[in-house]
Amino acid sequence: MKSTPFIYPLPDPLWIEKLCRWADAHFDFFAFTNGNGHEYPEEPFATRFFAGNNQLTESELWSESTDFKKVGVIGYDFKNRLEKLKSDNFAFLDLPEICFFKPSICLEFDGEYLLSNIELKDVFWEEIERTKLPFPSDTACIVNPQLSKADYLAKVLAIQNHIIEGNTYESNFCQAYSGAFYNWDPIAAYFKLNKISPMPFSALFKAKSQWIVSASPERYLKRTSGKIIAQPIKGTIKRGKSVSEDTANKEILASSEKEQAENLMITDLMRNDLSKVSKTGSVEVKELFGIYPLPRVFQMISTVTSQLKEGVSFSDILQASFPMGSMTGAPKIRTMEIIDELESFKRGWFSGAFGVIEENGDFDFSVVIRSIIADLEVKNLYFGVGSAITYDADAYQEYDECSLKAQAILEVLSGK
Secondary structure (H helix, E strand, O other): OOOOOEEEEOOOOHHHHHHHHHHHHHOOEEEEEEOOOOOOOOOOOOOEEEEEOEEOOHHHHHOOOOOOOEEEEEOHHHHHHHOOOOOOOOOOOOOOOEEEEEOOEEEEEEOOEEEEOOOOOHHHHHHHHHOOOOOOOOOOOOEEEOOOHHHHHHHHHHHHHHHHOOOOOEEEEEEEEEEEOOOOOHHHHHHHHHHHOOOOEEEEEEEOOEEEEEEEOOEEEEEEOOEEEEEOEEEEEEOOOOHHHHHHHHHHHHOOHHHHHHHHHHHHHHHHHHHOOEOOOOOEEEEEEEEEEOOOEEEEEEEEEEEEOOOOOHHHHHHHHOOOHHHOEEOHHHHHHHHHHHOOOOOOOOOOEEEEEOOOOOEEEEEOOOEEEEEOOOOEEEEEEEEEEOOOOOHHHHHHHHHHHHHHHHHHHHOO
């Protein structure tokens, strides 16, 4: 926090959900982020809360000289402003490409203490204490895959034909699930999802009637002073049911030449992206093929860092690197064209980036994956899952990997 924060004893764990419900009643925008104590290279999301009613204009977002934080999302289709691309597929929801707000309340959860940018009056504590938690919570929604297994297998074959023709080397092909509801509780869904799948970039975001309920495992970019950090994920295997099976699965992923090849292509892509805004010779791969345990899967994560050139702006960094290479493939622009040709939906906020920009220009953004995107006004939601398709990819295995990635969200939406 920019100024000396006000410090308070941390209330009980249920207080956080009450805080979110209080914010939902009082603010058009709020966000809660949680790193869930993960030991993640370069640290996971900090546990923080933001609320406000002031949606930022794009000129305010791009301004480099501000004395306030900016919290929000950049949708995948923002790519169309950066390159000569388009997104003509069906959109489940009418989502803005960019949506940021200026928080008036900023809270940080630091061990046993709560740090606030403003003095929290007695009425604040009293209102939150009076906030009721619904029981039972309505998190159920009937969802259906928007692509049959047969169609998925055919799409993978089409991508592999593009690879044979030299149009792409690797494409992150995604499929969507969607559903309609009468009553659906995004706050309850978030806390349920975070309980069964606590991720390093967990987040809950409200923008008027539109929501992100996220259990993301992946960082897009983090800026700390002049240092920039990218952490592409490519390589997934399920956790074992026993210690021995867990260890064996970890070794299978770590030694997989296929998964390493996928990861290396995206790591090289990110090195190239960062080189456009970095000092010559400063781009480094700090860790290649790191294997990290998450609640239901092991992920292969590489960490790329560099020192930014002087005067590089947030918009310059987006121009060089958005969207995250792990969600596109390589070569990036041609592969995004192929993705739009073959996918059956407009990604919207899915596979974009969510995060916080600090007053000094530092920022931390996740990739919006393993995330439910909903609009309570039109009463629809959707989520996407995908995997990297290469020449030697087994379409059936890729389909199973997508099912594994969808598992936790489907459990939440089942309402059980």
